[in-house]
Amino acid sequence: MGLFKISQGRSLWMVHFCTGCGAVEMPPTMTSRFDMERFGVAPMATPRQADVLLITGYLTVKTLKRVIMVYEQMPTPKYVIGFGSCTVNGGIYWDSYNVIKNLELYIPVDLYIFGCMPRPESIIDAFLKLRKMIEEGKANKWKDYIERYDWYKQNQAKLFDVNKWRVQK
């Protein structure tokens, strides 16, 4: 069991949901200069193959629907990293009518990276922190989404019609 924990921490495949301006910090992090692959972090093409969902920047109500669909398609155990100030409190969109202010109300977030924008160093630091959390067994927010599913759906229902946007079987 310990071996599985170590392998989960050291092989984090991510799908980066490039909604906002945060996406611009991803290419330098992935490529030669900062090279996140040396920590076993690799970008994946589909949510089915991914472990980590990276929300880069602000989310409008319309993109939130897609994020929830992507999140529910990922196999467990899965982790979410909120990237940038926009996912914490709305950032510079704090008074926008169409941008969600706190991501944690709609999907469970394991880790936030603060800043606007966060530097590649802090992104890599977040992945190392996540690795440590997984190895210590603390990254369990995906269980929270299963246990308090109704609470998350209630929050989502305040924004849009949830039943219409469930992942189709």
Added chain:
Amino acid sequence: MKILLLLGYWILVIIMGLLYMGIARKVTARIQNRYGPPFYQAFLDVLKLFSKRETASHGVMHSLGPVIAFAGISTTLLFLPLGKGAPVLHFQGDLFVFLYLIVIGPLGMALGAGESNNPNATIGIARALSLMLGYEIILFMATLPVFVHFKTASIYEVILNQGAFPNWAGIKFPLSMLGGLIALQGLLGEKPFDQPIAPHEIASGPTVEYGGKYLGLLQLWHAVAIIVETGLFIDVFFGPQNILWFFLGTFIVFMLSVVINAVMPRFRIEQAIRFYWGVPLLLVVLGILQYYLWR
């Protein structure tokens, strides 16, 4: 006893294949001026994939697809001699069994990915099967003069007959060997022939709906396939004397392929097939002519 031996070979080949995959990532990283993941990264990836829980299923065949692929390549392994002193199953005509069984992997994946109804998977499968038209012909025709020369259709007997360094089939038939090497690049699915699994175009093609344990099984399939495909090339053209020489040869051939992969862009699918039906086809036809003219 033989079953235990085969089981041992099977586990050895899986471990070596995963090691090759890890080293390939490291080598690619060094070429791109990066540090790269540790050489055991592929083991961690497979372990992690097997520890995941997959809840979604798209039907029976979708779940069976990776199993068929892995079983197919494991059966192919039975007919691959790992060097001279390591006989596995061999009989007259096992080359043809080998060449038929090696296709079961992509076909299993086609059956599985077809049921997921994802358009990306369908495009990937169509590309994989089209590309097969390209490299299979080259591969068959490249091995042909070797087998005619040694008057046998058994891979094991080819190794027995060709002996040590100056008698290598690769040296006797350099044009066929070169053609085989180009066909191997497509067989391994490395650039410029990685159209079936093109992550930036069609979201990793056939594996688009596979995650967790299915993807883990497909990774193991890929690991064994690397050894089986490079192993066929080494067995036919360089007659490995023992198991160490076999793994050294497969490693060198695979690394050559990885180095080409690291610096190449991707062909479009029709360009890839047109490429195969051009220069490599000419090479292998000349190889066959060479056998009949200078024997």
